[in-house]
Amino acid sequence: MKFKIPLTVYITWHPKYTTGQEIADCFYSALCRDVTKPLVRSIGIPVYFRYDPPPTAAQPIGIDFSESENTAIIVLVSNEFLLDKNYRAYLYQLLAACREDENNRRIFPVALAPNAYNVSKDLTAVNFVRVDDPKSLLDPQQKNKTLNHIKTSIVHELCRMLLNLKKASEEKQAVVSSAPPVKLFISHSKHDDSKKQAELFRDFINSQLQLKTFFDANNIAYGSNFGD
Numbered sequence: 001m002k003f004k005i006p007l008t009v010y011i012t013w014h015p016k017y018t019t020g021q022e023i024a025d026c027f028y029s030a031l032c033r034d035v036t037k038p039l040v041r042s043i044g045i046p047v048y049f050r051y052d053p054p055p056t057a058a059q060p061i062g063i064d065f066s067e068s069e070n071t072a073i074i075v076l077v078s079n080e081f082l083l084d085k086n087y088r089a090y091l092y093q094l095l096a097a098c099r100e101d102e103n104n105r106r107i108f109p110v111a112l113a114p115n116a117y118n119v120s121k122d123l124t125a126v127n128f129v130r131v132d133d134p135k136s137l138l139d140p141q142q143k144n145k146t147l148n149h150i151k152t153s154i155v156h157e158l159c160r161m162l163l164n165l166k167k168a169s170e171e172k173q174a175v176v177s178s179a180p181p182v183k184l185f186i187s188h189s190k191h192d193d194s195k196k197q198a199e200l201f202r203d204f205i206n207s208q209l210q211l212k213t214f215f216d217a218n219n220i221a222y223g224s225n226f227g228d
Contacts, residue, residue: 005046007162008068012050012060012094013076014087017112019137020076024049026147027074030155058086065097065105072158073098075109077116077128088119095122106161108154129153156182156210185214 011027013020024047029035033042046068050060065071073094081087098105111117111128118124129150136142159182184205188198202213 004066005068007070007072007158008046008048009072009074009158010048010050010063011074011076012090014078014080014084015052016080017076017078019112020051020078022137023076023110023147023150024051026151027154030151031158053086059090063094063097065101069104070161071105072154072161073105073107074154075107075119076112077109077119078112078134079115082113082115082119091120092122095120106157108157110150110154152209183212183214 009027009031011020011024013024025035028047031043031045032047033044034040050063053059054061063071063073075081075091075094081091094107098107107123107126109116109119109123109126109128111130112134117128131137131146131150133142133146136146163182186198186202188194205211205213
């Protein structure tokens with residue numbers, strides 16, 4: 001029996017959208033290996049790019065879904081992507097392939113243009129990762145914040161995807177809708193200022209991200225056994 005990788009991530013964008021490479025490199029460093037620190041141990045999740053078509057083709061090469069148990073496709077929807085019928089057709093092919101196995105194949109679109117939500121009628125009901133100001137990726141002072149927003153949003157979704165699939169595999173009926181949010185336990189000391197920092201961290205997560213937090217002061221009922 002051939003071993004299958006638990007998760008493979010593909011990132012596709014239009015080659016004329018030059019910032020796409022930088023976003024893709026950000027994901028590669030976070031999920032696979034940090035190219036600036038080759039000796040540091042990494043997560044090792046395979047990350048592949050799909051942007052530049054072969055010399056005789058008008059769109060990137062396809063994706064082999066049989067190589068891994070789960071496949072995530074990050075689509076960077078820029079104006080260049082929207083205006084190229086060949087890249088829109090490529091996206092339609094990926095969407096059709098994902099519909100064949102909705103539990104194990106997911107597309108995560110990133111809106112990098114005002115009309116990105118119109119790239120496909122099949123994605124109109126999908127919650128895009130929204131970049132309110134795509135020009136911030138060109139501003140050295142704002143770029144890292146925007147890159148982190150994109151990366152954090154999708155890495156969280158990858159965690160939800162894997163957690164939901166593991167749970168679904170133990171049940172008779174798979175859950176296809178929305179996986180429960182990842183719960184983050186915030187550990188802190190009550191004897192110094194770290195409690196204040198933990199509260200600020202909790203408030204940021206609850207207001208800015210889709211994670212769910214567990215904070216002992218709020219989530220452990222009074223009178224309950226703390227250890228349990």
